[in-house]
Amino acid sequence: QVQLVESGGGLVQAGGSLRLSCVASGRPSSNYGMGWFRQAPGKEREFVATISWSGRITNYADSVKGRFTISRDNAKNTVYLQMNSLKFEDTAVYYCAASFRGLGVEQRPREYDYWGQGTQVTVSS
Numbered sequence: 784q785v786q787l788v789e790s791g792g793g794l795v796q797a798g799g800s801l802r803l804s805c806v807a808s809g810r811p812s813s814n815y816g817m818g819w820f821r822q823a824p825g826k827e828r829e830f831v832a833t834i835s836w837s838g839r840i841t842n843y844a845d846s847v848k849g850r851f852t853i854s855r856d857n858a859k860n861t862v863y864l865q866m867n868s869l870k871f872e873d874t875a876v877y878y879c880a881a882s883f884r885g886l887g888v889e890q891r892p893r894e895y896d897y898w899g900q901g902t903q904v905t906v907s908s
Contacts, residue, residue, distance in 0.1 A: 785809045785881050785897040792877060792902030795869055799906075803864040805879030805899055816885035817855060817862040818895060821875035821904075828892055831877070832864060835887030842888055847873075871908040876901040 791803040805817065818833035832843045832853040841853050852865040862879060880895035889895065 785815070787879050787881060787897055787899035789877065789879050789899045789902040792904045794905045794907065797869060797871055797906055797908050799869050800865070800867045801869065801904060803866065803877055803879075803902060803904075805862045805864075807860045807862070807881060811857070811860070814883070814885070815896070816882045816887055816889060817853075818880045818882060818889060819853060819862075819864045819877060820880060820892065821873075821877045822901075823872075823875040826875075828878070830890040830892075833882075833887055833889055834862065836885035840887030842890065844890075866904070869904075869906045871906050874904060874906045876903050 786808045789805045816835050819831040820828050821831050822828040830844050834841045834853045838855050850868045855862040878901045879899045881897040882889045882895045
């Protein structure tokens with residue numbers, strides 16, 4: 784069993800930055816890959832970024848490439864999402880998720896085994 788707790792969301796102006804954190808407990812984070820997804824009101828949950836268990840492989844949605852960076856610190860069982868140049872359309876609830884596949888290529892929600900409760904990110908235009 785893996786428990787995931789996100790933090791770092793909030794209200795920010797367009798063009799600003801936020802850093803989300805996700806702390807994992809229950810099993811060593813080095814055993815699984817991690818991903819970030821988001822869901823805006825009335826929309827489906829969408830892939831944002833993923834990182835392999837080692838941290839060597841990352842992948843991003845086209846909409847966030849060059850603006851968001853995913854990273855991890857296995858010693859702290861924590862994965863981060865640095866979000867820069869935020870846009871109004873980045874407004875959503877952001878979820879972290881753990882995948883036992885751990886390859887750093889998983890982009891579909893069904894490829895993930897555990898989910899956090901989410902943290903709200905609101906970007907004002």
